[in-house]
Structure formats: C-alpha cells, structure tokens
Amino acid sequence: MRFAYLAALLVSLAGVAVVDARWRLVLWRDARRGAVALGVGLAAFLLWDGVCIAAGVFVRGDGRWSTGVEVAPHLPLEEPVFLLFLCYLALVLWTAARRVERAVRARAAEPARDAAPARDAGGAR
Numbered sequence: 001m002r003f004a005y006l007a008a009l010l011v012s013l014a015g016v017a018v019v020d021a022r023w024r025l026v027l028w029r030d031a032r033r034g035a036v037a038l039g040v041g042l043a044a045f046l047l048w049d050g051v052c053i054a055a056g057v058f059v060r061g062d063g064r065w066s067t068g069v070e071v072a073p074h075l076p077l078e079e080p081v082f083l084l085f086l087c088y089l090a091l092v093l094w095t096a097a098r099r100v101e102r103a104v105r106a107r108a109a110e111p112a113r114d115a116a117p118a119r120d121a122g123g124a125r
C-alpha cells in the first residue's frame with residue numbers, strides 16, 4: 001500500500017502522455033518548448049512548496065498511501081510527481097481547448113454551403 005498513491009500518479013501521468021501523443025498537443029508537438037514549460041511550472045510549484053514548508057504551513061503527514069520517502073524535509077517523493085502531473089495535465093488541456101476553439105472558429109468562418117438555393121438538373125434556380 002505504501003506505493004499506491006505514487007503508482008496512481010505515474011499511471012495518470014502516463015495517461016496524459018498518451019493523450020498528448022495521440023493528438024500531438026505538448027511534448028509530441030514541440031518537445032523542447034513543452035519541456036521548458038513543464039520545467040518552469042514544476043520549478044514554480046516546488047519553489048512555492050519550499051516557501052510554505054519554510055513558513056511551517058506545509059508539513060509532511062503520515063499516510064498509509066505515502067511512500068515515506070522525502071526528497072527534502074517535509075517534501076515527500078509524491079509531491080514533485082504530483083506537481084509534474086498537474087503541470088502536464090494543465091498544458092495538455094489548455095492546448096486541446098485552444099485547438100478546439102480554433103476549429104470552431106474556422107468552421108464558423110466557412111461559407112454556408114446549405115444557404116445557397118438548390119439548383120435543378122437544368123441549372124435554373
């Protein structure tokens with residue numbers, strides 16, 4: 001049970017990667033830019049965690065689902081994995097939403113084919 005939460009995070013991360021690969025949204029579209037975006041997001045969240053840990057706001061609790069492994073004092077191994085998952089999921093969802101929005105706008109901009117009057121076989125209206 002100790003590694004159940006970490007395993008669930010890794011399976012979820014893999015699922016997001018499959019969606020990304022299928023529709024080429026983030027890392028499969030531009031690996032360098034995607035990795036930079038993920039790295040910046042992860043660094044920002046880890047910095048936030050560090051500040052909150054130093055202020056005594058975040059403390060590591062003992063849970064039966066936790067590995068018990070700490071990357072730093074009061075920073076369990078699962079936390080960076082969760083934050084990576086969170087950043088990756090957000091990027092994939094954002095990119096997918098923008099792609100859907102562009103497709104909807106492109107479809108709305110197309111001339112309406114059904115609006116033209118029907119022609120009979122002789123070409124008259």
